[in-house]
Amino acid sequence: MEKYSLTRPRMGIYKVFDLKNYSFLYSIPDTNVQEIKISPGIMLLIYDRTPSYVPLKILSIEDGKPLKLFKHLLHRGKKIDFIEQFNEKLLVKQEDENLQILDVRSSELIEISIEKFMTPSAFIFLYENNLFLTFRNRTVAVWNFRGELVTSFEDHLLWHQDCSTNNIYITTDQDLIISYCKSDAAADDGTASSIGSI
Secondary structure, eight states: OOOEEEEOOGGGEEEEEETTTOOEEEEEEOSSEEEEEEETTEEEEEEOOOSSEEEEEEEETTTOOEEEEEEEEOOTTOOEEEEEEETTEEEEEETTSOEEEEETTTOOEEEEOTTTOOOOSEEEEETTTTEEEEEETTEEEEEETTSOEEEEOTTOOBSSSSOOGGGEEEOTTSOOEEEOEEOTTOOTTSTTTTOEEO
């Protein structure tokens, strides 16, 4: 499914390869890159943060050419819970702060209050539907990129407390989620701990 492979040898130089024939495509000579995120068509480079912002660069995945370089402002002294990329949308969450959804092309910023959106343990992006799933404390929620909760699953209590997306299956059409859940008969005190449902 992935078209490109990214490796990081010593000296802070990232190399991108084509997975069809394993040919070398280009290198990214950046020493202060903390993390790289890949979405269809683009690559996001996340650099070491300063006290008040995090430098970001968007590259074309095809040839590595820079498309945009910008600084995302941060609250001083608060750790970054996550920075995630979905196409042109950037999701940034700091501890005890609102979720920010930034459109990197238009610079439009949407915030979801911390009362509505708490830091999840995992994400799954639904590229076909332009939505994303969040997993937190055995629960699943579906969000859109306007910051709206699309749905939550009242009867979908995941088996494991700290969910890994490896335990979740999303169909190709992205219209069904299949996971192992606690059944109504399963008690938290361990008396029926082996009972679950799909």
